[in-house]
Amino acid sequence: MYNKLQYISQGNTIEKQLYNIQQALDAGCDWIQMRFKNQSAKDTFALAEAVKFLCEEYLANFIVNDDLHLAELISADGVHLGLTDMKIEEARTILGNTKIIGGTANTFEDIQNHIKNGADYIGLGPFRFTDTKGKLSPILGLSGYFEILQKMKKNNITIPVFAIGGITVKDVNPLMETGIYGIAVSGLITESDEKEKLIQQLNEKLYANIIV
Ligand SMILES: Cc1ncc(COP(=O)(O)OP(=O)(O)O)c(N)n1
Numbered sequence: 525m526y527n528k529l530q531y532i533s534q535g536n537t538i539e540k541q542l543y544n545i546q547q548a549l550d551a552g553c554d555w556i557q558m559r560f561k562n563q564s565a566k567d568t569f570a571l572a573e574a575v576k577f578l579c580e581e582y583l584a585n586f587i588v589n590d591d592l593h594l595a596e597l598i599s600a601d602g603v604h605l606g607l608t609d610m611k612i613e614e615a616r617t618i619l620g621n622t623k624i625i626g627g628t629a630n631t632f633e634d635i636q637n638h639i640k641n642g643a644d645y646i647g648l649g650p651f652r653f654t655d656t657k658g659k660l661s662p663i664l665g666l667s668g669y670f671e672i673l674q675k676m677k678k679n680n681i682t683i684p685v686f687a688i689g690g691i692t693v694k695d696v697n698p699l700m701e702t703g704i705y706g707i708a709v710s711g712l713i714t715e716s717d718e719k720e721k722l723i724q725q726l727n728e729k730l731y732a733n734i735i736v
Pocket residue numbers: 530532557559589590604605606607608609626627628629646647648649657686688708
């Protein structure tokens with residue numbers, strides 16, 4: 525099963541990305557999505573290779589944002605694809621069944637389509653406004669999650685749903701109560717001065733009702 529906390533990387537240079545990712549790994553994060561936008565293919569490849577190496581060292585999951593071919597080239601654990609990225613059906617054909625494919629959703633219908641096309645998990649959002657990403661889809665808020673997760677229940681649809689977008693520590697309990705599986709966060713971890721404590725707090729909330 526997937527970890528319930530995914531860190532989405534930040535940084536406009538290879539060095540900043542590596543610093544942020546290493547800090548998140550050191551603090552106990554074990555799922556990294558490398559998100560390095562508008563960079564040269566050479567730099568993106570170099571970063572991906574370095575992140576792959578780091579994640580192997582920390583036994584962390586490593587997925588690539590947007591770029592299926594890069595994920596394939598460096599044998600990452602998978603890829604996250606948005607509504608305007610490569611179609612999930614095509615990505616599944618290329619990557620096969622052993623790799624993770626995540627799909628962005630903003631509506632119940634997006635989730636239905638992603639399941640039909642072979643997604644492994646859903647990134648549902650945005651929860652609230654965030655500076656981390658431009659051109660946001662409509663904000664869902666807690667009521668949006670509640671409505672969509674209720675529809676999933678009614679239709680017997682089960683797939684891990686990760687909430688995303690401007691999430692803070694105090695949002696985790698109410699979000700988990702809607703029925704989501706986990707969260708994907710970027711700014712919260714990147715900007716924290718106490719990452720270990722933060723990740724421990726997040727995991728305590730995310731795994732509160734799990735009996736092992
Ligand atoms: C876990 C997760 N959920 C949603 C997204 C957003 O993907 P996308 O809509 O393609 O936007 P960009 O991240 O590519 O700007 C995500 N990355 N991860």
